[in-house]
Amino acid sequence: MTSNDRRFPLTRRRLLGASTAVATATIAAEVARPTSAVAATVSATPSWQGAPGSSGVHLRWLGNNAWEITFGTTTILIDPWLTRFKTGTYTPEGIRDDTPLTVDPTKIDPYIRGANLILVCHGHYDHMTDVPYIAARTGATVLGTESHHNMLRALGAPASQFCTVRGGEYLQYDGFTVEVFRSLHSMTGASKQVPYPGTRPGTVPPRPTTVADLVEGDTLAYQITIGERFRILALSTANFVERELSGLRPDLAIVAAGGGTVHDYVGRLMGTLDHPTWVLPTHWDDFDYPLNQPAVDWGGLQPLQQAVKAASPKTTFVNLDHLEMFTP
């Protein structure tokens, strides 16, 4: 039932995006470098000069909505989920609700070197399952809602590292800021439902054991501003609150595929953000397939690319493959 024999004959992204980003994307060949070497090899003298390729900011796609953003000696992780256990999410049969939550350090450690911050966008299994392990290993501060933190605590995450947010925060760090915005999850099916909906406020719930136990717990969007110049907006799922994001004008937006049930999802988003210079697609790969192979599109990539082009023709659509890095 979980046979993997249709693995990677398709490499569909190659049909779509080979011309868009390869020139500026480079495979992060150093991914296996041990954590201890990181501080010495990441430049301590960022150059935020604003021109493409000289921002001093690197974005690496770790599959699904997992991103590593590095600049200077800082590393920010977004929804780092690398274990990618099989769920059947994108099969005709759909996700198996009783799929157990598992964490596999052998699939995480080669790619996660260290982290200062982990931004949790929402609470689902494909965003949050690996966070307790990565937080404990890196010592990173974990931003998320009260519900996210309660579920993470139930999974054993160190509560002393939580920074609980709800939207509206404007946080100052050393050389960068993080703004937090209320956002919305994508809605699917005839009744437009959020998968595994709900919140876990108040007390810590029983330990989540299956994918169905990790509920949305509200959805957040984050804008990271580096050196008071370069702005990255991160959206984890195909929906947003227009009035929350109005006026932000990020340089780069990480935008999730999907959104067919949301009125003019991409068109409104591009207009609300005043047409970012770069859009990086996210959440478009079928995560039944591994991270160390080319991404397999579940079908959302080309519609997103076309919608961005139609709504924002001057925006560059930077289509990274698994583990590729972009330096704007």
Ligand SMILES: [Zn+2]
């Ligand atoms: Zn989700």
